[in-house]
Amino acid sequence: MGTNDTTCSGPMKATSNGVFQGENPLHYALPLLILQICIVLFLTRVLAFILRPLRQPRVIAEIVGGILLGPSALGKSSKFLSTVFPTKSLTVLDTLANLGLLFFLFLVGLELDPKSLKRTGKKALSIALAGITLPFVFGIGTSFALRSSIADGVSKAPFLVFMGVALSITAFPVLARILAEIKLLTTDIGKIALSAAAVNDVAAWILLALAVALSGDGSSPLTSLWVFLAGCGFVLFCIFAVQPGMKWIAKRCPEGEPVKEQYVCLTLGVVLAASFVTDLIGIHALFGAFVIGVIFPKEGNFASSLVEKVEDLVSGLFLPLYFVSSGLKTDVATIQGAQSWGLLVLVIFNACFGKIVGTVAVSLYCKVPLDESLALGFLMNTKGLVELIVLNIGKDRGVLNDQIFAIMVLMAIITTFMTTPLVLAVYKPGKSSTKGDYNNRTVEETNQTNKPLRLMFCFQSIMNIPTIVNLIEASRGTNRKESLQVYAMHLMELSERSSAILMAHKVRKNGLPFWNKDKSGNTSSSDMVVVAFEAFQRLSRVSVRPMTAISAMATIHEDICRSAERKRAAMVILPFHKHVRLDRTWETTRNEYRLINKKVMEEAPCSVAILVDRGLGGSTRVASSDFTLVITVLFFGGSDDREALAFAVRMAEHPGISLTVILFIPSEEFKPENVKLEITEDQAGSCSGETRLTDIEAITELKAKVKEQESSRSDSDIESRIVYEDKIVKCHDEICEVIKEYSKSNLFLVGKSPEGSVASGLNVVRSDTPELGPVGNLLTSSESVSTSASVLVVKQYVASRDSTAVGVLKNTTKGVLPVEGLESP
Numbered sequence: 005m006g007t008n009d010t011t012c013s014g015p016m017k018a019t020s021n022g023v024f025q026g027e028n029p030l031h032y033a034l035p036l037l038i039l040q041i042c043i044v045l046f047l048t049r050v051l052a053f054i055l056r057p058l059r060q061p062r063v064i065a066e067i068v069g070g071i072l073l074g075p076s077a078l079g080k081s082s083k084f085l086s087t088v089f090p091t092k093s094l095t096v097l098d099t100l101a102n103l104g105l106l107f108f109l110f111l112v113g114l115e116l117d118p119k120s121l122k123r124t125g126k127k128a129l130s131i132a133l134a135g136i137t138l139p140f141v142f143g144i145g146t147s148f149a150l151r152s153s154i155a156d157g158v159s160k161a162p163f164l165v166f167m168g169v170a171l172s173i174t175a176f177p178v179l180a181r182i183l184a185e186i187k188l189l190t191t192d193i194g195k196i197a198l199s200a201a202a203v204n205d206v207a208a209w210i211l212l213a214l215a216v217a218l219s220g221d222g223s224s225p226l227t228s229l230w231v232f233l234a235g236c237g238f239v240l241f242c243i244f245a246v247q248p249g250m251k252w253i254a255k256r257c258p259e260g261e262p263v264k265e266q267y268v269c270l271t272l273g274v275v276l277a278a279s280f281v282t283d284l285i286g287i288h289a290l291f292g293a294f295v296i297g298v299i300f301p302k303e304g305n306f307a308s309s310l311v312e313k314v315e316d317l318v319s320g321l322f323l324p325l326y327f328v329s330s331g332l333k334t335d336v337a338t339i340q341g342a343q344s345w346g347l348l349v350l351v352i353f354n355a356c357f358g359k360i361v362g363t364v365a366v367s368l369y370c371k372v373p374l375d376e377s378l379a380l381g382f383l384m385n386t387k388g389l390v391e392l393i394v395l396n397i398g399k400d401r402g403v404l405n406d407q408i409f410a411i412m413v414l415m416a417i418i419t420t421f422m423t424t425p426l427v428l429a430v431y432k433p434g435k436s437s438t439k440g441d442y443n444n445r446t447v448e449e450t451n452q453t454n455k456p457l458r459l460m461f462c463f464q465s466i467m468n469i470p471t472i473v474n475l476i477e478a479s480r481g482t483n484r485k486e487s488l489q490v491y492a493m494h495l496m497e498l499s500e501r502s503s504a505i506l507m508a509h510k511v512r513k514n515g516l517p518f519w520n521k522d523k524s525g526n527t528s529s530s531d532m533v534v535v536a537f538e539a540f541q542r543l544s545r546v547s548v549r550p551m552t553a554i555s556a557m558a559t560i561h562e563d564i565c566r567s568a569e570r571k572r573a574a575m576v577i578l579p580f581h582k583h584v585r586l587d588r589t590w591e592t593t594r595n596e597y598r599l600i601n602k603k604v605m606e607e608a609p610c611s612v613a614i615l616v617d618r619g620l621g622g623s624t625r626v627a628s629s630d631f632t633l634v635i636t637v638l639f640f641g642g643s644d645d646r647e648a649l650a651f652a653v654r655m656a657e658h659p660g661i662s663l664t665v666i667l668f669i670p671s672e673e674f675k676p677e678n679v680k681l682e683i684t685e686d687q688a689g690s691c692s693g694e695t696r697l698t699d700i701e702a703i704t705e706l707k708a709k710v711k712e713q714e715s716s717r718s719d720s721d722i723e724s725r726i727v728y729e730d731k732i733v734k735c736h737d738e739i740c741e742v743i744k745e746y747s748k749s750n751l752f753l754v755g756k757s758p759e760g761s762v763a764s765g766l767n768v769v770r771s772d773t774p775e776l777g778p779v780g781n782l783l784t785s786s787e788s789v790s791t792s793a794s795v796l797v798v799k800q801y802v803a804s805r806d807s808t809a810v811g812v813l814k815n816t817t818k819g820v821l822p823v824e825g826l827e828s829p
Contacts, residue, residue, distance in 0.1 A: 015092070016031070016032060016033040016036075016092050016093065016096075017032050017033065018032065018033050018034050019032055019033075019034050019035070020032040020035060030087060030088075033093065033096050036088075036090075036093050037093070037096055037097065037100070039088065040088065040089065040093070040097060040325075040328070041321065041325065043073070043088065044069065044070075044073070044324045044325060044327075044328050045321070045324060047069045047072065047073065048062075048065050048066045048069040048324045048327070049065075051065035051066075051068055051069050052065035052066075058424070058425075059185050059186065059424045059428075060421060060424065061178050061181045061182055061185070061388070061420070062181075063175075063178050063388045063389060063420070064417065064420055064421055066323070066324050066327040067327055067330075067331070067392065067413070067416070067417055068417065069324070069327060069328070069331070070324075070327035070328040070329070070330050070331025070332070070334070071331040071334050071336070071413070072331070073089070073328055073331055073332065074328075074331040074332040074333070074334050074335065075332070075334075075335040075337070076331075076334060076335055076336040076337065076410075079332065080337075089332060094329075094332070097325060097328070097329060098329050100322065100325055101322065101323075101325035101326040101328070101329045102289070102290075102326070102329075103322065104318050104321070104322020104323050104325060104326065105290060105322070105323065105326050105393070106275065106276070106279050106289060106290060106292075106293040107272070107275065107293065107314055107318045107322075108318045108319060108322070108323050108389075109290050109293045109294045109297065109393075110275045110293040110294065110296055110297040110300075110314075111297060111311060111314065111315060111318065111319075112176070112177060112205075112294060112297060112390075113293070113294045113295065113296065113297020113298040113299075113300065114297045114298075114300055114302070114307060114310075114311060115176060115177060115180075115297075116176065116202055116205060116206060116297070116298050117202075117302050118298060118299075119302075120199070120202065121202060121203060121206065124199045124200075124202070124203060125196075125199070126370075127196060127370045127372070128195075128196045128199035128200045128203070129199075129200075129203060130366050130369075130370060131196065131200045131363055131366050131367055131370070131380060131384070132199070132200035132201075132202075132203035132204050132207075133203075133366075134362040134363055134365065134366035135172070135174065135200060135204055135359055135362055135363045135366075135384045136172045136204055136207050136208070137172075137362065138358045138359070138361065138362030139168075139171040139172035139354075139355065139358035139359045139362065140168040140169070140171065140172040140211075140358075141168075141358070142171055142354040142355070142357065142358035143164075143167040143168035143169070143170060143171035143172060143354070143355075143358070144164050144167065144168050145354070146167055146171065146350065146351055146354045147163050147164050147166075147167035147168070149347065149350060150163075150167070150347060150351075150408060151163065153343060153347065154343070154344065154347065154405070154407050154408065161218050162215055162218045162219035162398075162401070162403045163403050163404075165211065165214060165215035165218060166215050166219070166394065166398045166403050166404065168211070169208055169211045169212050169215055169394055170391060170394050170395060170398075170412055171351075171354065171355045171358060171359070172204070172207075172208060172211075172358075172359070173204070173205075173208045173387060173390050173391050173394065174200070174201045174204040174205065174208075174359075174384050174385070174386055174387075175201075175205075175386050175387055175388025175389060175390050175391065175420070176198075176201045176202055176204075176205040176390075177388065177389070178386050178387070178388035178389070178420065179197060179198070179201045179383060179384075179386045180198060180201075182383070182386060182423055182424055182427075183197060183198065183383070184498045184554050184555070185424070185498070186424060186427060186428060187555060187559070187562065187563060187566075188379075188427075188431075189554050190551070190552050190553065190554060190563075192376075193376050193379055193380060193383075193431070196372075196380060197380055197383045197384065200363075200380075200384060201383075201384065201386075204384070205390070206298075208390065208394075209291070209294060209390075212393075212394055212397070213232070213235055213287055213291060214232065215394075215397075215398075215403075216231075216286075216287050216288055216291075216397060216401070217229075217231040217232040217235065217286070217287065219398070219401040219402075219403050231285060231286045231287065234285045234286075235282070235285055235287045235291070238278075238281060238282060238285060238292070238295070239295055242278065242295050242296065242299050243299055246274065246278075246296065246299065247299040247300075247301075250271070250274075250299065250300055250301055251301045253267050253270070253271070253306060254301040254303070254304045254305075254306040254307070255304070257304060257305050257306040257309065258304075258305060259304070259305045261305070262309075263305065263306055263309040263310070263313075267306070268309075268310065268313060271300075271310060272314075274296060275292070275293050275296050275297075277292075278292030278293060278295060278296045279291075279292035279293050280292070282295075288397060290393065323389075326389075326392075327392070329396075330392050330395075330396055330413070333396070333399060333406075333409065334409065334410050334413050335406055335410055336410050336414070338406045338407040338410050339407060339410055339411060339414075344407060344411070347411060348411045348414060348415070351411055351412065351415050352414075352415050352418055352419065355385070355415055355419055356385055356419060359381065359384055359385040360378075360381035360382060360384075360385055361381070362381075363377070363380050363381040363384045364377045364378060364380070364381040367380050367381070375430055375431045375432075376431060378430040378431065379427045379430055379431035382422075382423055382426040382427045382430070383423060383427060385419050385423060386419070386420055386423050387415075387416040387419050387420045388416070388420060391412075391416040392413070392416065395409055395412050395413060395416075442569075442572045444458070444572070444574050445574060445609060445610040445611065445801045446574055446575070446610065446611045446647055446650075446800050446801050447574050447575055447611060447647055447650045447651045447654060448646055448647050448650035448702075448800065449574070450574045451650050451653070451654060456487055456488065456489050457479070457487060457488050457489070457574055457575075457654065458489045458490075458491070458571060458572055458573045458574050459476070459479060459488065459489070459490050459491070459573060459574065459575050459576075459577060460490075460491040460492075460493060460551075460564075460567065460568050460571060460573040460575070460576045460577070461475070461476070461490065461491070461492050461493065461577050462493045462495055462553075462564060462576065462577065462578050462579065463492065463493070463494060463495065463579060464495050464579055464593065464594075464597065467583070468579050468617075469537075471579075471615065471617045471620045471794075472492065472577075473537075474620055474631075474633070475577070475615065475620065475796075476488070476490050476546060476548070477631055477658070478631075478633055478635075478655045478658055478661055478751075479651075479654065479655055480546050480658065488546050488547075489547050489549075490546060490547065490548045490549070491548075491549050491551055491567070491571050491573065492537060492548055492549070492550050492551065493551040493552065493553055493564065493567060494550070494551070494552050494553070495553050495560060495564075495600075496552060496553065496554045496555075497555075497556070497557055497560070498554050498555050498556050537550065551567060553567065557596040557599075557600065560600060561600050561603035561604045561607065562607075564576060564578075564600075564604050564608070565604060565607050565608050565609060568608060568609055568610055569609045569610075573610050574610055574611060575610055575611040575612065575613055575651070575798075576604060576608055576610060576611070576612050576613070577612075577613045577614075577615055577796075578600070578601050578604060578612065578613070578614050578615065579597070579614075579615055579617065580597075580601075580614055580615060580616040580617065580776075581593055581594065581595065581596075581597035581598035581600075581601060582616075583617065584617070584618050584619070588792070590784075590785075598773070598775070601614055601775055602775050605756075605775060605799055608801065609801070610801045611647050611798065611799060611800050611801045612798075612799045612801075613651075613796050613797060613798045613799070614775060614776065614780075614796070614797045615794065615795075615796050616776070616780070616783075616784050616794060616795040616796075616797070617794050618792050618793060618794045618795075619792070619794065620750065620751060620794040631658070631660040631661075632660045632661070632662075633655075633658075633660060633661045633662070633750045633751060634661075634662050634664075634748070634749045634750045634751070635652055635655060635656070635661060635662065635663045635664070635749060635750065635751045635752075635753060636663075636664045636665075636666065636746045636749040636751070636752050636753070636793075637649050637652045637663070637664070637665045637666065637752075637753045637754070638666050638668070638743065638752060638753075638754050638779055639665060639666060639667045639668065639703070640668050640755070640758035640759065640760050640762050640763040640779070641695065641696065641699045641758060641759045641760035641762075641763065642695060642699070642755055642757060642758050642759030642760065642763070643695065643698075643755075643759075643800040643802055644755025644756045644757050644758065644777075644798055644799050644800050645699075645754070645755035645758050645759070646698065646699065646702050646755075646800065647755065647798045647799070647800035648753040648754055648755050648796070648798040649665065649702060649706065649753075650702075651753060651796075651798060652665070652753045653706065653709070653726070656725055656726050659725075661725065662725055662727075663725060663726045663727070664726075664727045664728075664729065664746060664749070665706060665726070665727070665728045665729070666729055666731055666742065666746070667703060667728070667729070667730050667731065668731050668733055668739060668742070668762040669730055669731065669732045669733070669762070670732075670733065670734075670760075670761045670762050671732050671733065671734045673734055695759060696760075699760075706726075706728055707728060709726060710726050710727070710728050713725065713726055733762060736766060739762070739766065740782070740789050743782070743783070743789045743791070744789060744790065744791075747789070747790060747791035747792075747793065748791075748793075749791070749793045750793055750794065751793060751794045751795070751796060752783055752791075752793050752794070752795045752796070753796050753798065754777070754779040754780055754783065754795065754796070754797055754798070755777065755779070755797075755798055755799070755800075756775070756776070756777035756780065756797050756798060756799040757777055757799070758777070758778065758779055763778070766778040766779065766782065771785065773785070775797075776795075776797045777797055779797075780795055780797040783795045
């Protein structure tokens with residue numbers, strides 16, 4: 005490293021007077037630090053962008069970026085090092101990097117919930133212990149090979165423990181990110197991996213504390229004992245003295261209100277004070293911050309607010325500096341000769357063999373399938389930041405020399421880099437869970453078989469809950485036993501800043517019965533969702549199962565489709581991407597949701613419906629005695645209209661629902677108008693003979709149901725709940741007039757792609773929401789139909805339908821088959 009650092013021999017001053025006064029800003033601490041940060045951020049972000057197609061976690065880009073800036077690559081130039089990273093600047097750089105690392109490890113501690121460790125199942129606990137024990141033994145064996153060759157003179161006991169810890173670590177935050185990226189976070193294997201990694205993380209920190217205590221400079225063995233005992237005393241003090249104070253603060257930060265600034269400052273001050281105490285003891289300042297994070301109360305608004313305030317600055321700005329600080333110590337050129345490269349291969353082999361074989365063996369013993377066992381083995385072999393921390397502490401304490409340090413850093417990069425491709429190669433959840441065929445993929449088919457109706461409701465936020473509750477209540481079909489099974493899927497975006505604490509907590513709650521949730525007095529937004537569904541479930545006796553999809557917006561539709569297949573749903577109901585404002589105008593929630601709806605409609609293994617909410621959940625009344633709803637079905641013909649009709653008939657079984665079915669029949673002088681539409685679909689517009697006969701059967705069955713209802717009504721004063729009406733129309737304007745007559749309805753059910761000659765008469769202009777179809781667009785955006793009713797646009801699953809078609813209606817003016825068979829007798 006260059007020695008010509010500055011023009012003066014003393015410490016670097018903070019700021020310069022500028023180039024116009026003849027001073028070089030790079031000879032002063034602040035401008036040089038700013039330049040270093042800018043270079044680090046630029047390089048790591050470019051590398052992250054390059055590695056993104058390989059689905060690698062960002063930590064890989066940051067480690068590699070640090071190495072490239074060090075003596076292994078750019079740092080080979082002494083001029084570069086003496087200019088950008090002079091020796092006198094490294095103290096400031098390391099101090100800032102470690103300060104950021106303190107707060108990052110506080111966040112890592114927040115991700116680990118001691119209560120969840122108590123609830124860890126025997127399977128995950130066994131896998132975690134096997135994933136620690138065998139690699140630790142292999143690490144000790146590897147240390148003997150290294151000491152006899154390239155590690156002469158190091159202390160034996162600390163070196164053994166450091167090598168054992170380095171090979172047995174699983175990086176919990178990195179693992180959570182990888183699981184989310186490859187869509188395994190909410191699966192059974194993801195839950196096992198997260199639980200095992202959490203246990204592994206805690207054990208690794210305990211072992212690291214032991215290694216640091218053993219690596220002290222004290223000549224007496226009692227010194228290490230005193231350090232370890234003082235560390236244990238510090239942990240107990242935090243549990244019994246600091247934690248109650250943190251809980252008191254958390255209780256004073258209710259949901260929905262901003263966290264007070266003094267509480268945030270107090271917490272960050274406690275983190276720094278704890279770090280000072282552990283450094284004073286002789287463990288390491290990082291342990292204090294980590295312990296405060298672990299004991300910090302995870303419930304309520306305070307923890308999530310603290311993460312939001314601290315995470316971006318720490319992980320985005322300060323943390324990359326630590327990787328550079330580490331990279332400046334890593335010189336790959338020290339690995340020279342066949343012996344050194346052979347030892348690198350040995351270290352990588354032992355690290356992988358111990359972790360993978362130990363995990364796979366115990367997983368198979370616990371009756372986990374072979375492909376899942378292999379995937380768990382590869383996942384538990386993930387390294388990351390904690391690995392670098394262990395290695396840097398070892399190097400700073402003189403336990404690891406330059407060559408061993410470089411070997412271990414390369415081992416961490418290689419083992420983490422290969423995790424994602426190996427898991428994807430051996431474990432394909434889509435192959436096992438989505439290829440299986442199942443019946444009752446539509447509501448129409450489910451009604452015919454008298455099987456329980458399986459619905460999957462997707463929601464974006466708590467604002468969707470009242471509407472979903474009302475729609476579930478309407479769908480439960482009180483005349484049937486065990487008639488409805490509901491899955492409520494919360495759609496969560498996986499962004500670059502998504503914290504593992506958020507993902508891990510969501511996974512822990514995913515799919516559990518509501519009454520097994522945390523019953524403390526705190527109510528977060530997710531707890532409100534739980535309370536709403538739990539109350540509804542107890543009152544209506546409908547089985548509601550919570551689910552979570554955590555994925556990037558571009559691929560979250562895959563999670564929805566796979567879950568629908570896995571749960572054998574008959575229909576997926578999605579929220580519209582716009583919501584109604586107080587002035588009754590539309591406002592886009594997020595445009596990405598429109599693309600999600602479009603892709604789900606194309607690829608779903610069952611029927612799909614889009615719910616355009618205009619206040620359907622305005623007053624949530626879950627008791628059936630109070631629940632009333634007026635529903636209208638606009639029937640033109642075709643499979644989508646039949647599916648809407650089948651769902652409406654199902655709803656009409658509820659005593660509080662009144663259903664009106666309108667069949668549009670073309671008059672003799674009916675003339676289809678030219679239709680201007682954005683996308684066409686081959687089978688829309690005209691009506692085939694087979695489709696027409698199926699429509700006739702559906703209408704005939706409906707008429708029989710109405711007659712049966714009327715006959716039962718004559719014996720009592722019960723008002724008819726199903727009304728069927730024929731409407732003969734001549735043109736588009738008459739269709740609109742008919743719809744206006746029922747504008748006071750609460751809910752319209754329509755098909756996405758209506759068929760038949762009347763449907764071809766819909767004069768629909770080019771729309772930016774073709775996923776709603778011509779009738780849906782007419783009800784939501786047309787001035788000719790003035791209604792404030794909600795709309796459910798239904799697309800029936802048809803196995804033969806081209807999955808790439810997303811059209812609305814075909815422009816048909818000739819050769820239209822009339823639907824005479826649907827006319828009233």
